[in-house]
Amino acid sequence: MVAETQKNLEKVFEKQRKFCKVNEIVEKYKYQKQNLIAILQEVQGEYRYLPEEIMTYIATIMSISPASVYGVATFYSQFSLDPKGKYEVKVCDGTACHVRGSMPVYKAIKEKLKLKDGKFTTEDLQFSVETVRCLGACALAPVVVINNKVYSKVTPEAVKIILDKLLERSGEGDKAND
Amino acid sequence: MNANIMENKIEQKLIVDGKEVSFSNEKNLLEVIRKAGIEVPTFCYRPDLSTYGACRMCVVEIEGMGIQTSCTVKPQAGMKVQVNTEKTRKIRKMTVELLLASHNRDCTICAKSENCDLQDLAKKLGVRDVRFPSKEKHLPIDDKNPSIVRDPSKCILCGACVRACKEIQGTGCLSFVNRGSEATVMPAYGKGLDEVDCTYCGQCTAVCPTGALRIKSDIDRVWEQILDPKKKVVVQIAPAVRIAAGETFGLPYGENTLGLITAALRKIGFDSIFDTCFTADLTIMEEASEFIERFKKGENLPLFTSCCPAWVRFLEQRYPSFLKNLSTCKSPQQMFGSVAKKVLIEEFNLNKPADQQIKKEDIVIVSIMPCTAKKAECNKEEFKTDDTKDVDFVLTTQEMIRMINEAGVDFKHIEPEHLDSPFGIFSGAGVIFGSSGGVAEAALRTAYETITGRKIEKVAITEARGLHTVKELSIKIDEHEVKVAIVNTLSEASALLERIKNGEAHYHMVEVMACPGGCLGGAGQPPSYKDREIKERRMKGLYDADVHNPIHKSHDNPEIIRLYQKWLEKPNSHIAHELLHTHYKNRKRIFGEIINLSSVEKGAKVTDVQVCVGTNCYAKGSYGIIEALTKLIKENNLENNVNIRATFCMEHCSEGPSVVIDGELILKATLDKIEGVFKDKILSKYQK
Ligand code: SF4
Ligand code: SF4
Ligand code: FES
Ligand code: FES
Numbered sequence: 001m002v003a004e005t006q007k008n009l010e011k012v013f014e015k016q017r018k019f020c021k022v023n024e025i026v027e028k029y030k031y032q033k034q035n036l037i038a039i040l041q042e043v044q045g046e047y048r049y050l051p052e053e054i055m056t057y058i059a060t061i062m063s064i065s066p067a068s069v070y071g072v073a074t075f076y077s078q079f080s081l082d083p084k085g086k087y088e089v090k091v092c093d094g095t096a097c098h099v100r101g102s103m104p105v106y107k108a109i110k111e112k113l114k115l116k117d118g119k120f121t122t123e124d125l126q127f128s129v130e131t132v133r134c135l136g137a138c139a140l141a142p143v144v145v146i147n148n149k150v151y152s153k154v155t156p157e158a159v160k161i162i163l164d165k166l167l168e169r170s171g172e173g174d175k176a177n178d
Numbered sequence: 179m180n181a182n183i184m185e186n187k188i189e190q191k192l193i194v195d196g197k198e199v200s201f202s203n204e205k206n207l208l209e210v211i212r213k214a215g216i217e218v219p220t221f222c223y224r225p226d227l228s229t230y231g232a233c234r235m236c237v238v239e240i241e242g243m244g245i246q247t248s249c250t251v252k253p254q255a256g257m258k259v260q261v262n263t264e265k266t267r268k269i270r271k272m273t274v275e276l277l278l279a280s281h282n283r284d285c286t287i288c289a290k291s292e293n294c295d296l297q298d299l300a301k302k303l304g305v306r307d308v309r310f311p312s313k314e315k316h317l318p319i320d321d322k323n324p325s326i327v328r329d330p331s332k333c334i335l336c337g338a339c340v341r342a343c344k345e346i347q348g349t350g351c352l353s354f355v356n357r358g359s360e361a362t363v364m365p366a367y368g369k370g371l372d373e374v375d376c377t378y379c380g381q382c383t384a385v386c387p388t389g390a391l392r393i394k395s396d397i398d399r400v401w402e403q404i405l406d407p408k409k410k411v412v413v414q415i416a417p418a419v420r421i422a423a424g425e426t427f428g429l430p431y432g433e434n435t436l437g438l439i440t441a442a443l444r445k446i447g448f449d450s451i452f453d454t455c456f457t458a459d460l461t462i463m464e465e466a467s468e469f470i471e472r473f474k475k476g477e478n479l480p481l482f483t484s485c486c487p488a489w490v491r492f493l494e495q496r497y498p499s500f501l502k503n504l505s506t507c508k509s510p511q512q513m514f515g516s517v518a519k520k521v522l523i524e525e526f527n528l529n530k531p532a533d534q535q536i537k538k539e540d541i542v543i544v545s546i547m548p549c550t551a552k553k554a555e556c557n558k559e560e561f562k563t564d565d566t567k568d569v570d571f572v573l574t575t576q577e578m579i580r581m582i583n584e585a586g587v588d589f590k591h592i593e594p595e596h597l598d599s600p601f602g603i604f605s606g607a608g609v610i611f612g613s614s615g616g617v618a619e620a621a622l623r624t625a626y627e628t629i630t631g632r633k634i635e636k637v638a639i640t641e642a643r644g645l646h647t648v649k650e651l652s653i654k655i656d657e658h659e660v661k662v663a664i665v666n667t668l669s670e671a672s673a674l675l676e677r678i679k680n681g682e683a684h685y686h687m688v689e690v691m692a693c694p695g696g697c698l699g700g701a702g703q704p705p706s707y708k709d710r711e712i713k714e715r716r717m718k719g720l721y722d723a724d725v726h727n728p729i730h731k732s733h734d735n736p737e738i739i740r741l742y743q744k745w746l747e748k749p750n751s752h753i754a755h756e757l758l759h760t761h762y763k764n765r766k767r768i769f770g771e772i773i774n775l776s777s778v779e780k781g782a783k784v785t786d787v788q789v790c791v792g793t794n795c796y797a798k799g800s801y802g803i804i805e806a807l808t809k810l811i812k813e814n815n816l817e818n819n820v821n822i823r824a825t826f827c828m829e830h831c832s833e834g835p836s837v838v839i840d841g842e843l844i845l846k847a848t849l850d851k852i853e854g855v856f857k858d859k860i861l862s863k864y865q866k
Binding site: 009012013016017019020022023024052055056057059061064065066067068069070071074075 | 344349350351352353354355356357364365366367374375775791792793794796797801804824831
């Protein structure tokens with residue numbers, strides 16, 4: 001095989017490998033339309049969100065239209081159409097946290113990660129940021145949760161330091177992978 | 179089954195507004211009430227689609243059951259129903275007011291104005307005031323699709339379009355997205371209607387009660403051409419237009435108004451008025467000869483008709499593996515365009531002094547079509563010659579009617595006029611193109627006489643007629659049995675393709691039209707979904723036109739004979755091919771191009787091997803197969819004889835991995851199987 005085509009083929013296969021898990025899931029549910037919600041749940045479990053190409057793929061192998069899959073995915077709030085970052089940052093905006101300044105913290109995070117308005121995930125897919133309703137840790141307000149680790153009484157300055165640490169680590173991780 | 183048993187005709191009675199009404203098998207109370215001649219307003223109910231029951235316009239009061247939506251209630255004997263009570267009127271009025279509160283109310287300039295159910299019912303219910311605060315959302319207009327404009331600010335979420343696209347066409351381009359106050363109807367991922375598998379059929383616009391989905395208008399651009407004195411504007415009228423245009427002016431359904439249309443178009447200022455039926459005859463000449471050739475060779479059968487652009491688009495996008503079955507004939511509209519721009523212009527200029535000659539750039543071809551997909555068709559790259567379109571503009575029947583009104587022509591009372599020549603002479607076979615079954619019938623008439631050299635005994639092939647979505651027939655031509663299937667609606671076409679693919683159905687010819695009933699039910703026509711009778715009458719109008727025409731077969735049309743003698747030699751000649759035939763493209767969206775894996779020298783005698791690397795086949799081991807095949811090829815020094823390629827999805831996913839070796843499709847391929855076939859088909863060929 002010519003080196004060039006070999007490379008092209010590799011690219012194709014890399015993508016297909018990604019779809020393999022989806023195949024298994026859809027196969028498990030016997031391609032049945034009434035199982036679409038369960039299928040989407042499992043696929044989301046695998047990818048943390050529902051990427052467009054995967055929804056289209058599911059639609060194609062199940063012989064339904066992409067629009068119907070998209071309709072279901074947008075109807076239920078449990079589905080996320082945006083990618084989640086490696087670090088999922090949740091800023092509590094319950095009443096207690098709000099009063100004690102969760103919004104400045106939220107702003108500081110978005111600034112630090114250079115997230116424009118309307119964007120919730122960094123381009124390198126390292127971080128995603130969202131606000132959530134009361135996490136039940138009001139005594140510790142304001143609270144930020146990053147991948148299930150709870151940070152209490154966070155200030156805009158403190159959160160920057162926390163993120164700096166994580167950024168360093170994720171940078172190293174990338175290098176290690178190279 | 180006996181029709182009577184099937185329909186279960188047991189007459190029962192219920193009472194509507196104090197009047198006794200009988201019913202038998204109506205699918206809901208609404209139908210029963212309408213049958214009794216009492217009007218019930220609806221937004222979401224469309225008789226040919228599934229029932230959604232969401233708009234609450236069809237509410238009635240039923241004794242003992244209170245307020246009910248009549249479209250979702252089964253009629254029962256003895257029911258006492260009241261349609262117009264204070265309560266039901268209030269509900270309807272409130273519903274309309276609520277809808278208007280979130281509706282973009284630029285009605286005066288809306289293209290659906292006067293054809294809009296919302297406007298109509300607001301008027302009828304006497305809504306003079308909207309008591310709710312405006313919640314109008316300014317969502318962007320989606321107008322990149324060549325045929326259809328989507329304006330979500332006018333959507334009332336009735337879901338009719340969602341159901342039409344899914345149930346009639348099986349395309350499912352539109353869906354409800356989000357929920358609650360955020361709910362919107364749109365294509366997948368918020369894309370534009372130009373970026374999804376839309377076939378441009380327009381059925382969604384036909385059922386939309388408001389201006390939220392409407393036909394893209396070309397009226398202004400056509401006026402520009404007409405008012406430009408330099409331009410010679412030539413217009414062609416499609417078969418189905420003549421039996422639908424009159425309705426809007428209060429003439430009976432199905433009345434043939436070709437003479438009136440011709441007169442009106444001349445008044446408007448078109449320079450030459452011709453008939454697409456003429457090039458429908460031409461299409462038959464080419465298609466019948468193409469069919470005969472394929473039939474004799476047993477190649478690429480069944481032959482699929484190619485005059486419906488929505489169907490062609492559907493195949494290109496969904497079933498590219500069937501493209502070889504599609505007739506290569508251009509549609510009558512496009513044949514008209516290419517013949518007009520080549521032949522007609524020369525005939526116009528014949529014996530004219532140089533200063534009166536028409537230049538190629540000054541001739542403008544406009545078509546009047548029952549169809550929205552024709553707008554997209556005329557923009558296809560394949561239908562351009564030297565960068566200019568063969569057909570410049572397409573107006574739907576509805577747009578033509580609007581132009582007639584804009585020009586102040588009193589359609590009903592003008593004197594009918596004759597078409598121009600030479601493209602104004604046509605056979606009855608050309609006219610019935612406007613009906614589902616018409617193309618097949620016309621083609622069979624010509625194929626029969628060409629093959630046998632005898633006159634066909636019965637010109638009317640009645641098995642091909644009628645509004646059913648699937649029709650089958652077989653006709654004996656000499657010792658051959660020719661089997662034909664005729665379908666309308668693309669969801670029915672998909673079902674047929676699946677059956678053909680699975681080897682459950684065998685035909686020689688398949689006619690497909692995307693719109694219900696064929697072009698006569700096209701989305702460019704005045705709306706016909708409310709009453710089945712409208713389509714029936716239009717269909718009758720077309721077949722009557724055939725009866726009244728002295729010529730019934732395309733090959734008997736003297737102008738067609740002359741055209742071949744003077745310009746085109748004979749069907750399928752070189753020049754005919756150049757002007758009248760086309761090719762198709764795989765437009766499947768999610769699968770990529772074929773990848774060549776070997777570097778065979780040009781000109782070498784090669785055997786073709788394709789391995790599917792689509793997801794399914796990949797998952798089931800196609801990579802291993804490629805490796806094994808590459809190894810086999812190398813070991814046997816066949817690098818220059820075997821061309822191995824990776825392709826994407828051969829549409830046999832459930833039986834993957836799929837491999838094609840020298841034309842033979844191998845499903846559920848295993849290494850052993852492949853090695854076996856490789857030995858049989860390839861080694862034996864080259865190792866001598
Ligand atoms: S034009 Fe036809 S295919 Fe396209 S969205 Fe409308 S109904 Fe669907
Ligand atoms: S676009 Fe038209 S047909 Fe579709 S849901 Fe909206 S109002 Fe109904
Ligand atoms: S027509 Fe019955 S609910 Fe819409
Ligand atoms: S993935 Fe190979 S046939 Fe579909």
